[in-house]
Amino acid sequence: MARVGTGYEAARPRLLALVGERLSTSTYDLKSHARDESFHPPAPPDAVAFPRTNEEVAAILKVCRECSLPVIPFGAGTSVEGHVQAVRGGISVDLSRMDQVLDLQIDDMDCRVQAGIRRLALNDHLEKHGLWLPVDPGADASVGGMAATGASGTTTVRYGTIRENILGLTCVLADGRIVRTGGRARKSSAGYDLTKLMLGSEGTLGVITEVQLRLQPLPEAISAATCTFQDIKGSVETVIEILQSGIPVARCELLDEESMLAVNDYARLNCPAAPTLFLEFHGSPASVAEQAERSGEIASEYGGGGFQWTRERENREKLWHARHHAYYAIKALRPGSYGWVSDVCVPISRLAECVTATLADIKRAGLIAPILGHVGDGNFHAIFLVDPDDEAEMERARTATNRMIDRSLAMGGTCTGEHGIGIGKHKALLDQHGEGVAVMRALKAAMDPTGILNPGKVLQ
């Protein structure tokens, strides 16, 4: 590959001819495209391009390929494993100006959007039609970014990850070809599933420019509940039995004692400082009442106390506001710190053991790292509050996260339930998939032979 500097100098006049002032090298743009929300060190691109059409993206990629210049797709910058860092320079292709709803079909409950539209803006647009995209990673991510990282979140236990809610894509490949994968049909057996191959590939196999989404009807009724437990085990056993009973719980979140302390402070709640389940039920009024009642009965069998539920929108939103802002609440425990969010996912039968052992590690290492999790999926995060300049502390956090990963793999889990590999988990990917990583490399070589697409991410 040509050296990056050389590549950019050669590409610059050609890119300017393509997008004019929508090619930026302003300090602000370079800085804001140098990093995501993770603790990983920033790495600015040579320039940021703001294309408006598929064809512009294709033309940019052709130039970059000819100039051996890396291309880093950029959505909202809310990823957490360094996905958008321009670790080898190149062009950050910011899709935020491609943010239109291209097509909405109410009867089919689907829509086609440009990749740059944000999740909340899309749901605002959909609400008046009685529809929504239920996948909720917390952050106001772009839909294209959600697709590229295989996002999931609080509602996955009921509605699946973004992977289950995408029917097709438009992608620009490394050589500038524009390919439409999938389609509008609810299912298709027409050849290899290129859509699923692109989802979660973190911009390393193509640039996603359009997304065909499957939508859900807004629930007729919603109820929310909280329930506190003496220990993590009781809360996880409750969730196992809720799932085994076939109760279609829509959200199912666990916050540990320390997270609850943080949330109480931040959201001015007065919840007990104990492991707490946040539950949400969707359905008809009768159905959500029944779901809540049965879940409450199950919780009490496992020592759950203070089961509170509400169907009032205001109270419900107050509760979930607290959960949604847990990350900021937790960061407020140590002002000025970075949040190193570690993410593993295990079979749910091992979750209590995994969380408990992780908490013991954290305590032993003298770290602050509240834990919260999408417990219905067996997925949890430890949010290590660290000072990146304190190398000893960083090393202790690194050890603790590595132990989390090793423990998860030993339990049949994954090194990342939803955050991805980025630049942070190359070794973990190898530990987890071994020979599979060689297959991934072969696919990468087939799709991007010169390696211009988001180099250094997923695969080294």
Next chain:
Amino acid sequence: MARVGTGYEAARPRLLALVGERLSTSTYDLKSHARDESFHPPAPPDAVAFPRTNEEVAAILKVCRECSLPVIPFGAGTSVEGHVQAVRGGISVDLSRMDQVLDLQIDDMDCRVQAGIRRLALNDHLEKHGLWLPVDPGADASVGGMAATGASGTTTVRYGTIRENILGLTCVLADGRIVRTGGRARKSSAGYDLTKLMLGSEGTLGVITEVQLRLQPLPEAISAATCTFQDIKGSVETVIEILQSGIPVARCELLDEESMLAVNDYARLNCPAAPTLFLEFHGSPASVAEQAERSGEIASEYGGGGFQWTRERENREKLWHARHHAYYAIKALRPGSYGWVSDVCVPISRLAECVTATLADIKRAGLIAPILGHVGDGNFHAIFLVDPDDEAEMERARTATNRMIDRSLAMGGTCTGEHGIGIGKHKALLDQHGEGVAVMRALKAAMDPTGILNPGKVLQ
């Protein structure tokens, strides 16, 4: 590639050394592995191997690769697009002796099985634990075959296709490497989704030998309902509103007038000969009662009549027995005929139009081809009852199915909702995915550079 005959003669002693008498060239084995359940002409393999372990499969593939001999994975032979036909000779690798449940985790609601286990045997095994694999393609397919073809069926509207119910695989690659994809975690963002790439690849990218399944709790209560309509349109509009209302219907099938005539005869039912919806609801007793009631109200708004529902297992099974045997019932309409089952899937808003236009084509061509569909997915089949020796009739059927495909594509649908490409839909795949097929070819070349894996299927 070496010529097939040469390849087999070279491979034969080596394969015998590997599997001994489990390499068969008996007339019965060659004949029963020459075809699936489709009308496509039979094509016997050179021999059939019955491996018992992953390592045996790997060793067979290494020999076949070195001898440039095609490998055709064989499950239960219930596919319908010629997936198992040995169109270029080679070794049919029959996985039926790899039929064990390797691991079952009740709390996690997952299990790992060998690929050769049949769907019904697995569900028998799971029932006593209160679990099931809900994906129901009708036929008693092998789980590996369902994985390889991306099977779906009557319950997909609620539980997804097999793709959404598989967490990981063990695959043997073209060079004999054994790779485990995915895992036991409910979700993972660890690298490219090799599992999904293999699902639906019809044995052309690897041989699936083990499947890690996500299971569902057996529903506490089930109710079934039928409802007749004056026309297809009313039935489809009913389903659209059921789905938009968020009623979690578990099965949702449409049989046209001619299918109902066939089913009445065959199952000694006395249903009206009119388009009929078969519905099934899963949940708590109160929930299924509510779902049925609300669905009945919706049906009556769209001219649905005679809404009957039952929670009695016996009556329910009688109804669904009729639906499940519709294929044989339909074939009995013309004894001795072949059933050419065409399969398309469109956005549901276009379904009534697509079915109606197809029925008009069938009538105009003087063909017998009852239609039934997984209407909640927008997926339907026309079962052309043909005499393969009557070339004029075959040509009329070909024209009608091609028009079905073209119409589906024009409506934003797919050329196959669940049956796959096999050897029957190469042109349709090109029409549908264009440049995407070039990407599929690049992936195939990366995964199977010498082209030994099920050659002629999916890609020509």
